[in-house]
Amino acid sequence: MLQPVAVVSAHKGDVNCCCFSPNGKLIATASGDHTVRLFESSNGREVDQSPLRGHQFYVNVCVFSPDGRILASGSTDGKVKLWSTETCKEIGTLDVHISGVRSAAFSADGYHLAAGSSAGVLKVYKVSSRRMYRSLFAKETSIVALSYSPNGFLLASGSGSGEIRLWDPYAGLSLTSTEADDLCVSTCVFSPHHTSNVEQQEDGTYKLTHRFVLASGGQDHTVKLWNVVNIEGETSILHWQTLSGHSGPVYSVCFSPDRLYLASGSGDKTVTLWDMGYRTAVCTMGDHTRYVTTVAFSPNGKGLATGSNDKTLRIWKVVDPSSVAAASEEEPALIVGECRMAKLLSERGIKPKCPLGGWSVDDVGEWLRKIGLREFEQTFRDNAIDGTELLGLDAQMLADDLGITALGHRNKILRAIRELYSSATTNNGVPEEFLCPISMEVMQDPVIASDGYSYERSSILAWLGEGKQTSPMTNLPLASSSLTSNRQLKMLIERHLSVSNQQQKEQTSDET
Template structure:
């Protein structure tokens, strides 16, 4: 079940965009306003609304730390705001003066991208608030943008229908006509797919458009094959143009909002529809999910933002903690520490940790004394709990071996394949899983939902050898010394 837990009705015109940080929800509107709410109780912050734009605000986004908020407008500017006090830090004017339709921070917030109605794209240095580089697309307005989680590439979408891939030096790597009637939104999953054979990273990308479709892609960049962008499947369900799409933090679900007034929640791997939400009375223009809570926000031309509680919260939390635990704690950002606190039931401490700029390195150095004297946590039981959770985290990290490459998991069962076979859709599956799928009269592909041209299954010996080699390495790595 997905439960509607709150409705925000403060805007006086269409809601154009919603964005989450680990602590806040922001929304922007045709009414020229940007509003910020606390995730603890959904109360609007004292300094909200933010007033600075002279025309409609099309997009808003938070920096990775949550300390900055960017908003862009028909007035041709992108404004940076301080989320601690609502202060306006900078007004970045699009060089062409064209209406700015989309803005997006890079993962580490070194850059801010702004895309305009005339097809121009600008990268800004966030620290210096200076112009860095610019480019443009040939056809249509820029209306969508998303960065890969490593920050090495980003994608823009245009009203002309193209998805364009750029590197972080603004070199165009690839362009494809993705949606015939125009792209409306795109989003990278923050969880990369590891290529077990070449050691490269691939990224899932979702896009949606005026053609009523949501499409999934895989983008890869490695020294052997160069850059590749592969279409994976189309997700059906909407009966009208799709205006927004967004992945959950763990990449397990994808949500989309449409002119048909509905929000659809999909399971990413199978493409199955999990839920259809139909509470909005006009077009759904935006969907967003936070990095640390099982929530969903949907905004609409009915001037409201609906907040939903997702029913898969426990699974998302467990997967998220597992995913973060595979990286070095010292490299955690302040937001990742906040997400860890929330996952461990220590949400009340998120604000204290953020105010004191506790990142992964600082987290490891915390003691009962520093919690009491520096962070001013008065409760002895709470201090003991934090220290115990940190020790448990260290132990779990030390015992965690290398994660299973995504390509070694059966798309149906999400378990390590032992007898992989290739179906006529070109994908590999565990033999028993795909045979059961077909025997249940499902003659369509589990990945694309398109009819299987043949029921023949071909053993994937190359993949099986790669899995066996990986498994042997893991056994050697985990063998007691």
């Protein structure tokens, strides 16, 4: 899955952070040698104006603005510096922290920059004026990780005390927090995609709901996935799953732009690529000789950069050996990386009722118009893309065969395809995480097993009652047979079913 492209040994100190420019042409690195450097992503060659000098101590973090014009860096010297990516010259220094800057993140619109310090102070700046917009205080602990939600409404922070905290960066409010690790949350990052929906209430008002996925890593050697739900300002964070496999602390995680993969770097000197559909490890690379401190996907998802305490930056090509899963004559192909639910249904000999395989070219054209991509309708017609062909498309085919060059358009099409398939294969649109992986039915009494997954209590008890001592999801040995009630998940399921039942009643009423 990962093919080496280049090994860069320009730094004389640890590579603490790396990131791709929005156009994917450059990779920036922050190092313990007090410098920030820029490299060409295609071959690892350092650009002529590099390195960028100005910090007096370790540079812990670097991040590009969404438009790619500014590179921000944070250092143990307590300064956040802004650099022009065109001239590689310093264009400003933000308000100095009283302690080292450990983390930084731009908002999705690029108007704000958040920076976290070793003293637990979180500052949000207006980039245009270089002035502080908000100053927040978490705890007397380091803020070592920051990530804005893709819509910019939320800001997640990870701390040295093992806590993940969610903030409203505009109101300057702490919304909620959860203990994610016994020692330290070294990294946290929002998935690049989220879902939003508007529901009309009985009193005629409307309720807006945003749902996000957040990944974190820490000293417990695992990657944790969280469901973040924001309903009219009320925010909750719910543990979803735990990905186990590393034998050392997880220092960095990063989603691919299409959210099909998650990369993690660890103190065990390895980089692991996880399939987010099946939530299993795809491959693990151990080419670094010391801790892997940072991982970053390229904007098109075809490249991966990793940095380490071995003072090297490694650039990889992400290769999918089979971009489309094999399909029988009776059943259309599934997209690789699709939901684990589809795989489990297939393993149990259950064929989902998926009408998309019967779609005509005209049906596909109508679907494109509905999702706001009318401009590609003729291209799909010219290539005779019907329902079966639609389900077989992947990012490379969209770019190379259909000539859809814009990353945003390709991602929108793939997301819409996944939503079509998911709604056709799961229980009438019930979110996958609400279904028991054993019975495939909506959970009524969800419990968390020692593998970190949630199951219907009766189903997992029956599984254990058969003498099975392995996880139904990972096939690895279960640490114990103890079960913990997942009250938060039960509440979300009940809320979802209540809304669905109300919508069905309203629809029935309208029809009569």
